[in-house]
Amino acid sequence: MMSIRPPQHRRTVRWLPAALAGATAGVLVVGLAVTLARAGGGAVAPLGTVARTVGDARFVPGPCPRTADPIPALEGARCGTLTVPENRAHRKGRRITLGVAIVPAASSRPAPDPVVWFAGGPGDDSISEAQLAIDGGLNRDRDVIFMSQRGTYSADPALTCANIDEFNARAVGLVYDAPSTGQLHVKATRTCREQSAKRADPSAYNSTESAADYAALRVVLGIEQWNVFGISYGTDLALTYMHKHPKGIRSVGIDGVLPPSLAGASLTWSAARQGFDGLFKACAEQPACNRRYPNLSGTFERLVRELEARPLTTTVTVPGRPTPVKVVLDGGVLVNWLTSATHLAAGVPRSIDELAHGNPQRIAEQWAGGKLSPQAVGRLAHGLAYGVFCSEWTPFENETDVIRAGRRAFPSFPRSVLANAPQLPFLHADCRAWDVPAAPRSIRNVTRSDIPTLVMSAGFDAQTGASNGAYAARTLSRSTSVTVPYVAHVAFAESPCAQAITASFFDSPTAPNTGCLAGLQPPEFEIGP
Template sequence: MPVCPSHRRRAVRRLRTALAGATAGVLLAGLAALPARADAGTEEPLGTAARTAGHARFEPGPCPRTADPTPALETAHCGTLTVPENRSRPRGRKITLAVAIVPAVQKRAPDPIVWLAGGPGDDANSEIQLALNGDLNRDRDVVFMSQRGTYSADPALTCPNIDQFNADALGLVYGAPSTGRLHVAATRACRDRLVGLGADPGAYNSTESAADYADLRVALGIRRWNVFGISYGTDLALLYMRLHPEGIRSVGIDGVLPPSLASGAVTWKAAREGLDGIFDACAQQPACNDRYPHLKATFERLVRQLEARPVTTTVTVPGHPEPVEVVLDGGTLVNWLTFASHLAAGVPRSLDELAHGNPQRIAEQLAGGKLSPQAIGRLSHGLAYGVFCSEWTPFESEADVLRAGRRAFPSFPESVLANAPGLAWLHADCRAWDVPAAPRSVRAVTRSGIPTLVLSGGFDSQTAPSSGPYAARTLSRATEVTVPYVAHVVFADSPCAQSITTSFFDTPTAPDTGCLAGLQPPAFEIAP
């Protein structure tokens, strides 16, 4: 299954665990306040009353299942939003989306925040702790709803067979045509299973999801709310504010993927920008530069060498009694590094060890991530392919991806450049997924006067630091911030970004960005 450049936060968590425990060298793997409401004369807290919005209906009920323990659900108000699977057939099949409303910690502002998850295919209710770790619910209730097809929705269009294939493929050459054929076969098998269960694969896309959120606001009786989207959630947020601007007070987007740019091609640009940020930071730090000189050249040389002569090694992974075989080729190294950017401090050392004939650290991280129980059955491949195959691939060719890769990394062999980072065999997968192309208007630039906070990370190798300023140029009341030395989705890792975000929702036209002045580059690990 392709890994969307909008980065899946659980993959990052697995990588963080691995690198934090690098000495072992193994990846281990009450009542909500009344918001600004259309019916503010009533007194029931948000999420405790059934309401209808057109063909959608909210019903209070039990809190959703989540992929990880979520203590905040003990005090949340929960329920489900029932919507048409396909709004072109409003009286046809219905689906349900799980809703959790986490109350504010202290004073309660009248307008809540709605969280748009990444992916595409991640579940918002499984990202609750990520949001709360950043103090997002300090002053406001935060509304989480599973995007259609995700883990806590019904149906959940997950594909454990694809996840299992990705684990089994550790021992295969990533870019080999035979690997591609097996990948596409797994994709087709999942589609056939979901269709056999009655799902309409063409109904899982950003346009339908944007309408789901518009319906949710009305069904909850909220007059005005704020939107915060991360990664793919920024693509969805920009589309939502263009198609359904009613009732939106402000919008925050972090790890920006504008719909007009979303493609395999842009992931090559992102990799170039984010990785160059890490290489340049090492070069500017005397201890790192002295120990790991010419890091950029070393990385590109390793990609060429491994693509010509893949290296096979065996590693041990907790929970797996048998040793695991891992093949490292050029494409695998690129994929590893785009995610390893989340803990940039260890990148130079890992690349240096590989250059000196020791692939263990990188291989252990790769295997730990793919073989973790958390890697199986959590991502909605149905939503991911619904977005990729209707909104991305119809508007770019495989040749476009290759040309973009060649512009970003002219020294890489064509066999590496043919598969964008994290998106191997995407066009072939989309031919198997077989959904109609979205109208070209889905890729229009969003022009809006809604106050918007546009956050990017200087080390973002998944959606590109430059994508933030690109999106901000057509948002007339945007505050554009690039947080240096941080990878994709700065809210997850940067206390400064968290502070800027909460101040933005307090005063959307004048957030406090003063913390940026004190930020320092990471202290890169120096091997003895």
């Protein structure tokens, strides 16, 4: 399974979860001090330094949560844990612990309303994304709060299921779209379900419970108002949170938008079409690229059909592997490769052209390198991912809907390709194995709100699609909708302009400065021999 999540194949923007490098560490703890506005009033204390219980939620200061890699941004953080009921329908049942880290503002006089970060995935670890947020300057004037979504790497229990990641690594040598591969995929999912059920209630890991966790965190920390910033799946969670818990939200930024009312495997086909077309159009408008790689879209679609009919097998060398690795490329692999390769847009035309001329190495190396990286194993919370997918998405679409959506986007693709939505192969079969109840239909309601909202999309976004931003903004009456051209999913992760717009928005939520958009230029595409 590959989830709707931010990119992870660069040091700062990756296709597989890893620590993000950079950022100045060692910010003085005193910079975190804020005034806590509480009923009965007047108390002043550094945020996150006081143990406190409100209702059935308890925050306790303590060491920073575990991360798979060193996160320099956390060196000056105040940390602790939030303990909440696992299933709020059974409040006397099991309790779970969520890691919390508060990175202080860089300013010596921070604004009183912090930003809380909603990670992507579903299943990415918020604490491990702290470097991305801080490298992007999100803590310039405000403290930034990171909390594990339930089930993620820095939470307890962590429903990470490394067996699924290990299967995905082995599967680079299998035909992606083959029924036999699907059967093995579902077997890995079922094993994850069995393991998770020994430590958790799989039905309690979803957006509704996660939204309630964040509402509890705001109250137990004594924060009168905060700002929300969500990326990728975190935008789905943010829109759910706005709908269910609007109290105390000053403003909301969402980047790489996934509206709960649309979310599902079907939607990924439209997103792929938009992201691919944005990249192909940019090449066509650049004379050197267009001359060297004419009709790039047509070449790509032809290759999908040809590889699906006759999969290509090659071997590649992957860092850290002592022997060459077998890689099978079929039509489904090519679609999924490009879905993530939009983050490496400058090299995409050359890679497609090389494949068309019998050289699959660049594509095979990127595909296998991502799956076989140590950073790909044991970090994504598949238990949360399937909890969201299987209760909130698949009950509201069927497998025929997925094929129809694919055919609308890519009429020339074979049915076997269309049956496996980009990023989410075999999802409906996996969800039958996961076996959790469907969420109430209200989870699919459109979010309507007058909370000031920044709705940010990206022109090369093949994972959620730029049109989702305009769709969400229609019912957010005080929203500012922007599309950052020439970058892929989660513009904040790779665009200084997107970062500047975000900072401006939190300063002035109804009048952000978007002037930098006018000066953006497309990448200079690689021109091969």
